[in-house]
Amino acid sequence: MKAVFLDQFSLDQNDLDFSGWYQVFDEVTFFERTDPDQVLERIADVDVVVTNKVVITADMMQQRPQLKLILISATGTNNVDLIQAKAQNIVVCNCQAYGTAAVAQHTMMLMLNLATSFIQYDRAVRAGEWNKASQFCLLDFPIAELNGKTLGILGYGELGQAVAKLAEAFGMKVIVAHLPGRPAAADRVSLESLLRQSDFISLHCPLTETTRDLIDAEAFSLMKESAYLINCARGGIVNEQALAEALINRRIAGAATDVLSIEPPQQGNVLLNSDIPNLIITPHSAWGSVEARQRIVQQVQENAAAFKAGQPIRQVN
Structure with missing residues (x-):
């Protein structure tokens, strides 16, 4: 599986360990931030999109039919059009109870x-x-x-x-x-x-x-x-x-x-x-302990591995 993480900076302050991702993804590219007009280009040739807050619209999914999996590195799912994802058989998984x-x-x-x-x-x-x-x-x-x-x-x-x-x-x-x-x-x-x-x-x-x-x-x-x-x-x-x-x-x-x-x-x-x-x-920082953020990294890895094994977990669509 080839993956891209569109907004690593919203999760990682250079204090997290992503080494486990290389065990489940064949290739993964990290971007600190992704503007709306950059999304289509950055998801052009990947199977898996990891997003924290970057919005993945129905139109984006329609233009990228090769997408198989969207991994939300958070609990909220409002940044992904779940209806369109389901229509295209794109599995969407989130993270839960990490904080x-x-x-x-x-x-x-x-x-x-x-x-x-x-x-x-x-x-x-x-x-x-x-x-x-x-x-x-x-x-x-x-x-x-x-x-x-x-x-x-x-x-x-x-x-x-x-x-x-x-x-x-x-x-x-x-x-x-x-x-x-x-x-x-x-x-x-x-x-x-x-x-x-x-x-x-x-x-x-x-x-x-x-x-x-x-x-x-x-x-x-x-x-x-x-x-x-x-x-x-x-x-x-x-x-x-x-x-x-x-x-x-x-x-x-x-x-x-x-x-x-x-x-x-x-x-x-x-x-x-x-x-x-x-x-x-306080600036929406209650969730942000290094331990909680590392659990998100781990859950994204778990979600990807489960999808790869044909048994998705934490699926929201």
Whole structure:
């Protein structure tokens, strides 16, 4: 099999091992990036396309009938026209559950930063405030213990369960809400109940038409003023204007997000305004541990080998 990886840089920071790919592919070419007008040329004589975020359209597939396999080096499949791939008998496989430990760890990091006012204390020390203190310590910003607090989780798949396990190790009480459009279950509470009860709310659900703007102004009005919101799921689940207003008006105590509605935010974003208090933003990096990214490399290899053996795995079309 002859393969091309169209956007290696979106996955690899010169810290990953691709040697296993040479065991399954007869030939593989790597490109750091591929612009839309370069795709057709670069997939002209290959059987296998590996893509992280480069879009493979129906028209591209129609013009390259020799394609047999598209390997997505991520979980999301919206960059590949699955209907056309199926029509042309092109198998499409993705990667799954590679970043559970990384995202769960990142979620807890954000939670701890909010609970301890870590960023505020770090900035105060760097600004010389500790040097000027009249006592041995600074206690200028609130510090809360996670122990005994209630964590509300929206989205209780593998990620949500991993976060729950870590939170319970800190002594937190965990409650889970059933998502809109899904049947109620005995071990789930309503969204309204979760919003009212939780000291911290962590989002781990997919972005769908039923979860878009799920956390909006009305939701913030139900939350405790002492509550914190954490989003390591997808931008768009939280209405960003409503979040900005909730923080500015001190409707909630703070928030942290690893995702925005449009990424990268090249045209700006309301949440990037410097006057929004107690907001932590990380650049969609929760998944990006070297271990998680190496698992993606391994899963791409596994997917290619399984296809070669006639038994595709992680197939999405």
